[in-house]
Amino acid sequence: MSQAYVGTAKRTFQQALIHLLESDYGLVGSRRIVETLAEDVQKLADQFYPPPQHLSSGWMVFTGTRASGGKTHPGQSAGDHELVTLAWPVLPPEDIEYLAHHPETTSARQAWFHQRLARIIEYGLNHPDGPILLTLADLAAMLGLTTVQVSQLLAETRRTTGKPLPTKGYYFDQGMRPTHKEEIIALYEAGQDEANIARHAGHAPESVGHYIRDYERVKLLLSHQTPLAQIGQLIDLQPNVIQAYAKMVARYHPEIKLA
DSSP: OOSTTHHHHHOSHHHHHHHHHHHTSOOOSOHHHHHHHHHHHHHHHHHHSOOOSOOOTTEEEEEEEESOSOOOOTTOOGGGSOEEEEEEESSOHHHHHHHHHSOSOHHHHHHHHHHHHHHHHHHHHTOTTOOEEOOHHHHHHHHTOOHHHHHHHHHHHHHHHOOOOOOHHHHHHHOSSOOHHHHHHHHHHTTOOHHHHHHHHTOOHHHHHHHHHHHHHHHHHHHTTOOHHHHHHHHTOOHHHHHHHHHHHHHHOTTSOOO
16 A cells, blocks of 8 residues: 555645644644534534535645744654645646647657646745645655656656745655755756756855765665665765754655665
């Protein structure tokens, strides 16, 4: 059973209410009592507020995560963050128009997915209630793709548009102020060359090259299933640095399984 969608499945009205009761109202005690209360409120909400029937064609009601608070910590549930439910432009009429006026080729379909992916992410980022973030799994579910396909599409879209297009994982891993390594590798994975990265990040070209080479060495060893504990010995890097690069590899290359 895939664990990629566990967080997506936990972002529910009941989970948001449990979070509200515990964080804003300081309701403590039996977790089961809080969950039962949330279930009863859910039943009342379903009774008094049935689903609306006036959404535009191609829009999907989906719960994302507000970009608020700091980094996640071990043991924190995906539903413990502030949740916001929006109607997202997943397949509006212009998408159907695109299909009607373009050939059924791989390149045309890829361009179609690039447009949709960027639009969905930017819709959440620019929403008045936001920024609202989605995970790779959220986007995969919306688009009918795998998380690996979405990761690859996202890297290509960032490269072709020059836009960062952040996902939930990036924000809650690094916050709004990424480390030097994170900033440089994000630009590198978006297809920028070292000179542009150095200019954009305000770092010396030799420092940029150093970060990228270390990242590529860690990625290569991980692709060969080398345990993290051995990587530092092989390339003479500190364990915390190895861990940081391993997180980046997992984010940008989910097809590489960590040993």
